[in-house]
Amino acid sequence: MNGVTMVLHALHQGERDLVDGLVALSERHRAEHEVHHVATDVADWSREHVRRLADTAAHYGLDLDGPSDGPSPGPFAAPGRKAPEGADDGLGPGLLLLRDLRGTHLAAAYNSLHWEMLAQAAQALRDHRLLALASFCHPRTLRQMRWTNTMIKNLSPQLLTSL
Template sequence: MNGITLTLRALHHGERHLARHLTAVGERHSTDHEVRHVATDLARWSREHAERLADTAREREVRLVGLDGTEPPGALTALREKAAEAMGHRPEPGLLLLWDLRQLHLAAAGNSLYWEMLAQAAQATRDDTLLALASDCHPQTLRQMRWTNTMIKILSPQVLTAL
């Protein structure tokens, strides 16, 4: 197993994790329509990244675990939705949202570093397939980071000074 294989595995895991977390945050903060809708869209990007990474790994005869990266609907989803409704009526949801945005930002930043590493390795090995993958997906990961950073900048003054 070489470094590129390890990076593909780590990035696949990171994108799946980010997709699940974005989905959970969208459900948890469903009363905030912007957060819900943008988080859902950004989760779709991460799921697509994970699928493309899985395809690339498969072409290289590398097996990745849990290729679908989705969470089955069920009781947990319903529980999250009810919790979001209940939290919408308490003063703490702003702090929870800031914490969630911070976690999302850190996860996206980790993925961004892996995309950069993969792109650099692709350039060094003249692997056009890997370079195209990184060139297509990394900008969306950077967009995920910009969204979380912008939301943190917007919400922090309101939430942190209201305590």
């Protein structure tokens, strides 16, 4: 497995994880309408990234749509950051929302770094197909990060100072 295929695998798994995280965020914080609706919308972006990654990887003889065989390979394996589903550690809804937004932001940042690595490798290889994929998907990932960062900035002052 070469470096580019490792990054493709890491991105595919990372985008799938981000979809799961955004859906969980949307469901868990349904009462927060902006969070619910925006998380649902940007989860669709990651779903499209998963599809585009699988389509592009197929061109290189990789099957990313098959069953996942564990964590991403090699040095690009995702760090274990997820809290167990349903574990709120006694946090109130506001702190739980901040924790969930933080986790979502970190998952998007993980993907952003891999999109950047893929784009750089694509440029070095003069691979227009990979560069087009990264050029389409990476800006959306950056927008996912900006949204979570903005939500954290807006919510943190009141939630953290009212404890």
